[in-house]
Amino acid sequence: MPNNISEQQKKQAALYICNALSITSKRKLEQELKNNSKLLDYVNDLKLSIEKTREISTIGPSEELLQGSRNLLRGKIQDLNNKETIVAKLFAILNNIKDGVASIAKTRQPVWAVVTYVAIGLIAGRMLLTPLDDKPIDISGQEQVDMNKLLQSGVLSDLKIDQSTLSPSSIKLVSHSDDKFNVSGNVNDKNIRQILYYLLLNDNDVDNRYQAGKQIRRVNPDSESQMVLISSVLSETNQRVKMQSMETLSQYQSSTDLINACKRILLDDRNFEMRLQSLNILEKNKSIELIPLLEVVSKMDDNSKVKKKARELLADLQKPVSIESTEDIQ
Amino acid sequence: MDKTTKDLIIKAQAGDTESFHEIVTIYDTRIMTLTLQIAQNKEDAEDIYQETFVKVYKNLSKFRFESDIYTWIYRIAVNTAYNYKRKHSKMTIVEPKEESGYDFLDWVYDPQSSEDNREELIIAINQSLLTLSHQQRTVFILKHIQQLKIKDIANILELSDGTVKKYLFRAMEKLRVSLKEYNYA
Numbered sequence: 298m299p300n301n302i303s304e305q306q307k308k309q310a311a312l313y314i315c316n317a318l319s320i321t322s323k324r325k326l327e328q329e330l331k332n333n334s335k336l337l338d339y340v341n342d343l344k345l346s347i348e349k350t351r352e353i354s355t356i357g358p359s360e361e362l363l364q365g366s367r368n369l370l371r372g373k374i375q376d377l378n379n380k381e382t383i384v385a386k387l388f389a390i391l392n393n394i395k396d397g398v399a400s401i402a403k404t405r406q407p408v409w410a411v412v413t414y415v416a417i418g419l420i421a422g423r424m425l426l427t428p429l430d431d432k433p434i435d436i437s438g439q440e441q442v443d444m445n446k447l448l449q450s451g452v453l454s455d456l457k458i459d460q461s462t463l464s465p466s467s468i469k470l471v472s473h474s475d476d477k478f479n480v481s482g483n484v485n486d487k488n489i490r491q492i493l494y495y496l497l498l499n500d501n502d503v504d505n506r507y508q509a510g511k512q513i514r515r516v517n518p519d520s521e522s523q524m525v526l527i528s529s530v531l532s533e534t535n536q537r538v539k540m541q542s543m544e545t546l547s548q549y550q551s552s553t554d555l556i557n558a559c560k561r562i563l564l565d566d567r568n569f570e571m572r573l574q575s576l577n578i579l580e581k582n583k584s585i586e587l588i589p590l591l592e593v594v595s596k597m598d599d600n601s602k603v604k605k606k607a608r609e610l611l612a613d614l615q616k617p618v619s620i621e622s623t624e625d626i627q
Numbered sequence: 628m629d630k631t632t633k634d635l636i637i638k639a640q641a642g643d644t645e646s647f648h649e650i651v652t653i654y655d656t657r658i659m660t661l662t663l664q665i666a667q668n669k670e671d672a673e674d675i676y677q678e679t680f681v682k683v684y685k686n687l688s689k690f691r692f693e694s695d696i697y698t699w700i701y702r703i704a705v706n707t708a709y710n711y712k713r714k715h716s717k718m719t720i721v722e723p724k725e726e727s728g729y730d731f732l733d734w735v736y737d738p739q740s741s742e743d744n745r746e747e748l749i750i751a752i753n754q755s756l757l758t759l760s761h762q763q764r765t766v767f768i769l770k771h772i773q774q775l776k777i778k779d780i781a782n783i784l785e786l787s788d789g790t791v792k793k794y795l796f797r798a799m800e801k802l803r804v805s806l807k808e809y810n811y812a
């Protein structure tokens with residue numbers, strides 16, 4: 298009676314258990330099993346190990362895991378729908394911009410491409426582009442600067458805030474490469490605001506972006522500056538610049554775009570201070586729609602401070618309405 | 628497919644997000660069970676779950692009722708789990724906890740309520756499954772736990788029947804060796 302099994306027999310035995318042998322091969326193997334005790338043991342071992350694995354692997358997920366995943370999925374789907382809305386809005390803005398602007402944007406670094414579109418969309422807006430000439434650029438005294446002209450001239454790429462002349466009432470922006478270009482005035486002047494927005498979203502120098510963001514804190518809040526800051530917090534790679542934009546946003550009145558941005562930061566941003574700040578903004582705009590998101594964050598966030606804050610907000614939102622307040626409504 | 632499910636799908640295809648979440652609730656226990664089996668750890672299983680249902684949401688408009696919705700979601704889940712490894716390295720570096728077994732167990736099983744030898748067996752089985760390559764484990768789970776036919780596994784994973792058989796044999800042989808001492812305990 299043969300008591301050894303070959304590699305080929307082992308393979309045949311495995312396929313036999315998987316019910317993957319032809320009828321002829323199956324009969325042949327069954328015949329062998331009657332005469333080869335080692336092969337029979339091998340088949341039994343295979344069967345037992347599969348049975349045991351099957352037994353423990355069919356244990357289902359806990360209700361807690363499922364509920365957490367469902368809530369997280371809700372947040373993601375909501376975020377997906379919001380992004381589609383924002384993209385649709387941006388496309389609508391971009392459709393108003395001439396082809397020339399798009400060709401300039403293409404030459405920028407890919408990482409900034411999207412941000413450039415946002416910035417140009419916001420800054421250029423409905424601005425009409427004018428033909429270029431070779432004259433030096435001087436925007437002093439102009440009511441509205443031609444941003445396209447400035448972009449093409451390159452002066453915006455090395456523009457700095459002149460710290461020596463900076464005061465609460467005035468700001469001066471100077472170009473290092475073109476001493477004919479400088480602009481001074483108040484941060485709320487339209488031209489200065491637009492250049493600051495451009496620097497915050499597009500400048501290669503981190504410190505320059507930080508300084509621009511610092512000056513934007515002094516700009517009177519409006520929907521345009523809010524969109525620029527939202528673009529900054531969603532796309533900025535430097536934590537210091539991003540955090541500063543977030544802190545500035547916390548001073549703004551809420552809007553759907555701001556709330557959506559905060560939700561996204563809360564789910565995606567790796568910096569816990571950013572997530573904490575977004576909770577602070579959401580706290581000012583509490584609504585029951587936030588409950589699924591807060592449930593996820595309160596259970597699954599990596600940071601204890603964020604978890605605690607989310608729990609507090611959640612408890613606040615889930616508080617039963619008092620009889621007095623119901624009577625007030627009536 | 629019953630009428631209620633069909634109505635939910637039609638509503639979800641028309642953009643009703645709540646109907647989509649109802650569909651999720653109907654099928655997600657089975658999908659999470661599958662992703663836990665393939666991933667063998669909670670974090671990866673959750674990621675695969677999320678990725679699967681986001682894909683389902685994005686592609687639901689393409690579902691033409693030619694197959695059962697669960698079969699369709701199931702295929703997306705299996706493919707997502709199978710391809711997850713290419714994008715993430717977490718699956719291969721799962722280390723067992725020193726005392727209480729894998730974190731996978733913390734989520735699907737309460738060791739406190741079980742006898743010690745069963746806990747030991749569960750840990751051994753999970754440890755054995757983790758010694759399999761991602762391909763071997765996926766094919767083994769689909770064949771022996773999910774009980775699919777080799778042809779269907781090959782079809783879903785876009786592999787040849789021969790490759791599926793090769794992965795299966797390797798997986799079964801490794802498990803047999805690892806679990807031999809527990810087989811007659």
